[in-house]
Amino acid sequence: MSILATNISKHFGPTAALDDVTLEVESGQLVALVGPSGSGKTTLLRILAGLETPDPGSGEIRFHGENVSGLPVQKRQVGMVFQHYALFRHLSVEQNIAFGLTVKKRVERPTRTAIRAKVDELLHLVQLDGLGKRLPSQLSGGQRQRVALARALAIEPRILLLDEPFGALDAKVRKDLRRWLRHFHESIKLTTVFVTHDQEEALELADEVVVMNRARIAQVGPPQAVFDRPESPFVIEFMGNVNRLEAGMAANGSRPHDQLYVRPHDVEIRPQGEHGTLPARVLHIFSAGSAGRLTLERLTNRELIEAEISRAELDELQLSAGQEVGIRFRHIRLFAKTAEGRQELVENDELAHSLNQG
Numbered sequence: 001m002s003i004l005a006t007n008i009s010k011h012f013g014p015t016a017a018l019d020d021v022t023l024e025v026e027s028g029q030l031v032a033l034v035g036p037s038g039s040g041k042t043t044l045l046r047i048l049a050g051l052e053t054p055d056p057g058s059g060e061i062r063f064h065g066e067n068v069s070g071l072p073v074q075k076r077q078v079g080m081v082f083q084h085y086a087l088f089r090h091l092s093v094e095q096n097i098a099f100g101l102t103v104k105k106r107v108e109r110p111t112r113t114a115i116r117a118k119v120d121e122l123l124h125l126v127q128l129d130g131l132g133k134r135l136p137s138q139l140s141g142g143q144r145q146r147v148a149l150a151r152a153l154a155i156e157p158r159i160l161l162l163d164e165p166f167g168a169l170d171a172k173v174r175k176d177l178r179r180w181l182r183h184f185h186e187s188i189k190l191t192t193v194f195v196t197h198d199q200e201e202a203l204e205l206a207d208e209v210v211v212m213n214r215a216r217i218a219q220v221g222p223p224q225a226v227f228d229r230p231e232s233p234f235v236i237e238f239m240g241n242v243n244r245l246e247a248g249m250a251a252n253g254s255r256p257h258d259q260l261y262v263r264p265h266d267v268e269i270r271p272q273g274e275h276g277t278l279p280a281r282v283l284h285i286f287s288a289g290s291a292g293r294l295t296l297e298r299l300t301n302r303e304l305i306e307a308e309i310s311r312a313e314l315d316e317l318q319l320s321a322g323q324e325v326g327i328r329f330r331h332i333r334l335f336a337k338t339a340e341g342r343q344e345l346v347e348n349d350e351l352a353h354s355l356n357q358g
């Protein structure tokens, strides 16, 4: 186990930023902390780094088995990159990358030649060969973030912590850098925890996704598990688009307090009146993306339903706004209240079948 943080709590005055959080990260993994604003992601990251201390008496942090709870940030051997981690403006790219090494105590400081070699190696690693002499102002946003990453790696950290590393970049650069980071991680396999508020980023990048909500961890798992087997209404609503259906009368077989969800890609569009479909009207068609997205209205209860189908299917169906169709739910997720008042996931394809009958 590379990181083991147990029973961490943190209060800022009356606000609980973390409430008894336990996080385990295996060596070499790329882990995403994702959750709404204020859920405690940054606080957890800062506590791992040693920039913030947990509540007195709460919890313990171990890196590779060693208890680092009492160690200050410089002694924890973590590399950090933040959203607005300003590079030193008056230093060249090379000097920025070398910074952590040049400020080491004389006995620990590598020789000049060794620093040079290290900087070249890092420039190559982050694919900025030849740009070492430039100033940060002469680089693009994405290049600057890669310099920040190289600077974080220069000290040979045991763990890499990234707080919204692509947050300040535009969508295209962000996507490119995301892919680049995944590839980069494959090549160095350094245990990495990154904070993002972007679900898609978490699902696309991470080996393991940690979903946070209100100072606690709501669910941990590989991307697909978190997406396909959400353990709570919160997780299903937070991780990707979802339709919440009216329970009770409107959905045969469900009880009024149940919560029913259908992902847009689990909504099938069929011809109007087809057996086993629900009557609906097409309100909007969005066809400008890689998938076709539709907003529909169920005729029986005026419920709005989002559907996502392939572009090929959308083109084939030749739909237009106002048209009536039949919709079918392939898969429904139902959360039922348990006796203790918790919400429990019941996979319920029978319900989908009975609901589709109208």
Ligand SMILES: Nc1ncnc2c1ncn2[C@@H]1O[C@H](COP(=O)(O)OP(=O)(O)OP(=O)(O)O)[C@@H](O)[C@H]1O
Pocket: 012, 015, 016, 017, 035, 036, 037, 038, 039, 040, 041, 042, 043, 044, 197
């Ligand atoms: N230094 C601080 N002083 C007071 N309250 C704080 C401080 N830092 C964080 N908080 C509070 O702790 C809670 C968790 O904040 P945190 O920054 O960890 O959330 P987050 O999930 O990273 O949010 P965001 O996505 O908006 O960055 C919030 O309610 C926040 O207002």
